[in-house]
Amino acid sequence: MKLKHLESALQDVEAFASPKVKLEQYPTQPHVAAQMLYTMHNSFGDIEGKAVGDLGCGCAVLSIGAALLGSAYNVGFDIDTDALKIAAANAAEFECDIDFVHCDVVEALGLAANAQPPLHIQMAALSTNDSSSPAASSSNGLPLLVRPKSLDTVIMNPPFGTKNNAGIDMTFLHAGVLLARTAVWSLHKTSTRKHIAKKAAEWGTTMEVVAELRFDIPAMYKFHKEKSVDVAVDLIRLDCTRAPSR
Amino acid sequence: MRLLTHNLLQCHVKGCSTNNYPLRVEATNVVHKEADFNPEFITHMLQKIEWNALRTTASALGVAELPEILPLSMEGQEELLKQIHLVLMETHIMDGKLVCPGCSHEYLVTHGVGNMLLIEDEV
Numbered sequence: 001m002k003l004k005h006l007e008s009a010l011q012d013v014e015a016f017a018s019p020k021v022k023l024e025q026y027p028t029q030p031h032v033a034a035q036m037l038y039t040m041h042n043s044f045g046d047i048e049g050k051a052v053g054d055l056g057c058g059c060a061v062l063s064i065g066a067a068l069l070g071s072a073y074n075v076g077f078d079i080d081t082d083a084l085k086i087a088a089a090n091a092a093e094f095e096c097d098i099d100f101v102h103c104d105v106v107e108a109l110g111l112a113a114n115a116q117p118p119l120h121i122q123m124a125a126l127s128t129n130d131s132s133s134p135a136a137s138s139s140n141g142l143p144l145l146v147r148p149k150s151l152d153t154v155i156m157n158p159p160f161g162t163k164n165n166a167g168i169d170m171t172f173l174h175a176g177v178l179l180a181r182t183a184v185w186s187l188h189k190t191s192t193r194k195h196i197a198k199k200a201a202e203w204g205t206t207m208e209v210v211a212e213l214r215f216d217i218p219a220m221y222k223f224h225k226e227k228s229v230d231v232a233v234d235l236i237r238l239d240c241t242r243a244p245s246r
Numbered sequence: 247m248r249l250l251t252h253n254l255l256q257c258h259v260k261g262c263s264t265n266n267y268p269l270r271v272e273a274t275n276v277v278h279k280e281a282d283f284n285p286e287f288i289t290h291m292l293q294k295i296e297w298n299a300l301r302t303t304a305s306a307l308g309v310a311e312l313p314e315i316l317p318l319s320m321e322g323q324e325e326l327l328k329q330i331h332l333v334l335m336e337t338h339i340m341d342g343k344l345v346c347p348g349c350s351h352e353y354l355v356t357h358g359v360g361n362m363l364l365i366e367d368e369v
Contacts, residue, residue, distance in 0.1 A: 049287050051294075072287035073335070075251050084359055097281055097335075099251040103362040108258060145258040145362055150294050181294075 001068060007034035009068060013061045013090050016083060023080055024159035028061050028187075032213060033157075036185065036235055037065040039210055040153070044237065046183050047071050050152040053179055055105050055172050060087035060098060062155050067096035074098040075151070077105050101145075106168065108145035109175035146179060154180040157187050170199060173238070177203045180240045187213070190232040204243035211235040247360050249309075250291070250334040253300050257346035257353075259364060265348035268299035273342030273355070276307055281335045285327045288334065289320045295334070304333045 001009075007030050015027035028036075041047040048070040054063040057076030067074050076098055078084050084100050091098040158172035159165065169188055173196070176184035184205070188196055190212065200207035215231040257266035301312040310333050317323055344353040344360060354361045 049284065049290075051287075051291065072284050073250060073291070075254075079363065081361075088357065088359060097248070097279070099247050100359045101247075101251065101255070101362055102359055104364075107364065108362065110258070145255060147254050147256060147294075147296070150254045 003034060003038045006038060006065060006068060007031050009094075010034055010061055010065055013059060013064055013094075014086050015059055015061075017086065018082070020080065022165075024162065024165075025058060025080070025083065027059065028157045029216065030061070032187075032215065033061045033065050035211070035213070036155075036187070037062065037069055039235070040066075040155070040183075040185055040237075041069045043210075044183065046153045046185065046237075050182070051075075051150075053077065053151040053154045053176075055154060055156040055176055055179075056158055057087060057100070058083045058157075060090050060100075062157065063087075063098050064090055064094050064096050066153075066155065067091075067098060068094070071153075075101060077101045077103055077108070077146075079104045103145055105175050106171050109178050110144045111171050111174055144178075148178050149181050151179050152182045154184045156185070160189055170196070173199070174203065177205055177238060177240055177243055180238075183240055184238040186236055186238075187215075187233050188236060190234050193234055196234075196236065200238050203238075205238040205240050206242075208237045208239070209234045210237050247339045247355055247358055248335060249300065249303060249337045249339070250295075251360070252303065252339065252344070253295055253334070255344070255360070255362065257349060257351055258362070259346065259349050259351045262346060262349040262351065266346055268296065268303060268347075269344035269353065270347055271303055271307060271339060271342060272345055273307065273339050275339075275341040276309075277338050277340050278332075278336055279338055281331075283328060283331050285320075285324070285331075288327050288331050291334065292316065292320065292330070300330075300333060304337075307337070309333055309337050 010030040010033050016025050019025040047066050049072045051073040052066045052071040054076040057063055057078050060076050063074045063076045087100055154176035156172055158169045161168040173186055197207045213233045215233045216228050304310045304312055310329050339355050340358050342355050
């Protein structure tokens with residue numbers, strides 16, 4: 001599939017009917033989603049034939065794009081049941097088999113507590129579990145909803161943490177690292193690049209800034225004073241192949 | 247929710263960290279939907295699937311009787327791979343409950359979407 005075809009297909013994906021500020025629901029623009037997926041697919045081989053998870057999938061534009069590019073399995077996670085309804089309708093419309101799980105990504109990956117041990121300690125704890133009982137919980141006792149390292153690629157357009165939820169973007173990214181065997185793809189404000197690189201290294205992954213984008217965030221909410229705002233955003237890839245695994 | 251997804255999920259109620267997997271399926275509606283057969287992908291996923299969980303779930307739902315032990319190599323195991331494909335990729339839990347074997351917490355599945363969200367005192 002050509003890039004322009006992917007982009008035009010993704011333009012038909014329905015977006016949030018009534019976006020929720022607190023969840024930072026901004027739809028991923030079709031041209032951004034298409035560029036992002038095309039790069040993952042063509043330059044890195046992270047889509048075709050892969051098991052792909054979408055954290056905070058919203059209306060599932062990224063999952064649908066991945067499915068159109070030939071992913072073998074898709075699962076999307078989101079906390080908002082209204083978004084998931086639209087996502088399921090979108091997936092049906094595109095005849096894509098995508099499973100949706102209604103959950104809180106932060107809590108479901110055992111990352112809810114502020115005082116959590118570093119990832120390598122959690123992973124070490126996981127690796128001591130015998131295979132008949134899959135990693136039941138992180139070492140701080142917080143149970144995990146999804147078995148770690150069960151997917152190949154994790155994609156996300158996470159909340160940026162600008163609405164009294166600072167740091168949530170990093171938590172999403174961390175959750176991605178827990179789940180992905182190969183790579184995590186995400187979008188982050190360019191201003192946070194250094195911080196992300198440092199965290200990525202702590203998690204045993206290598207960060208690559210694959211592209212610099214401009215996000216045109218249209219005025220969707222009452223607190224938006226201008227028609228639209230341009231935000232500098234990095235498309236990043238975390239190589240997880242050397243991250244500690246079970 | 248396909249059985250592949252079911253195979254990845256475990257109970258995450260606070261304090262429930264033993265015997266929390268696999269979630270028992272009490273389905274009121276299971277449907278079969280054909281999907282493209284990709285033997286390479288199935289072979290690849292076998293490294294990550296909890297085989298016993300898959301086998302017992304498939305059997306309990308009456309979908310397939312999978313062998314207790316997998317052959318060392320999947321080379322030439324076309325029929326078995328097709329059977330696993332049917333279980334993993336074509337069997338959808340549409341409505342019902344996923345019940346934790348340890349703490350008995352029930353997660354509802356409605357229209358194929360599993361509600362794994364916990365209420366505050368369960369986190």
